Structure formats: C-alpha cells, structure tokens
Amino acid sequence: MAAPTVNRWLRPEVYPLFAAVGAAVGICGFSLVRNICINPEVRVSKENRAAGVLDNFAEGEKYTEHTLRKFVRNKSPEIMPAINGFFTNPK
Known part of the structure; x- marks a missing residue:
C-alpha cells in the first residue's frame, strides 16, 4: 500500500515543487529564528517582558x-x- 503512494509523489516532475516548498519553509524558518533571537522588540523571557517599552x-x-x-x-x-x-x- 505504501509503494503506490511513494511512486505517486517521488517522481522527477515533483522535484521542483519540493525545492520551491523547501526554499519557502527555509526562508520562513530563518525569518522566525532571526526575529526571535535578535529583534529588539521581541522579548521571550519573563524578565525582559516586564521591562516594558x-x-x-x-x-x-x-x-x-x-x-x-x-x-x-x-x-x-x-x-x-x-x-x-x-x-x-x-x-
């Protein structure tokens, strides 16, 4: 039962779709990590949130x-x- 599913999705015609979706997910992940780690307006810890603006x-x-x-x-x-x-x- 798994073989038809694999044959359906792992075809050479689908590789560009995987590449485009992978690039989009990578850019999204980079943006999220960058904002959480170094954005001065994002405060994750409770002590930093208590500081206000x-x-x-x-x-x-x-x-x-x-x-x-x-x-x-x-x-x-x-x-x-x-x-x-x-x-x-x-x-």
Whole structure:
C-alpha cells in the first residue's frame, strides 16, 4: 500500500515543487529564528517582558541596518546588469 503512494509523489516532475516548498519553509524558518533571537522588540523571557517599552534606538538601528542591506544599498537594482548594459547601450 505504501509503494503506490511513494511512486505517486517521488517522481522527477515533483522535484521542483519540493525545492520551491523547501526554499519557502527555509526562508520562513530563518525569518522566525532571526526575529526571535535578535529583534529588539521581541522579548521571550519573563524578565525582559516586564521591562516594558524600551527606547533603545541603537539596538533597533543595528537590527535594521544588517550586513545584506548595507551590501545592496548602492547596487543597481538589476539581476544581470552586464547583460542589460550590453543590450541597452550598444557601442
């Protein structure tokens, strides 16, 4: 009884679906772990929740201005800028 189910879902046509769902779950998990661990507005322990609202702008700035955002800040918003430049700016 298990063999028809395995044959139905483990076909080569289904691999891209598994990859897309796996990537989505991975991105979701990364976001959840990042927010729980380092977001200054999320407080998991009871002692931190008792502190109330903190005006700690330096910690919020550090969380918002992460390394990836600093890296792409001055980059062109193109996926393949060399190919785009080749086709739009002929010599």
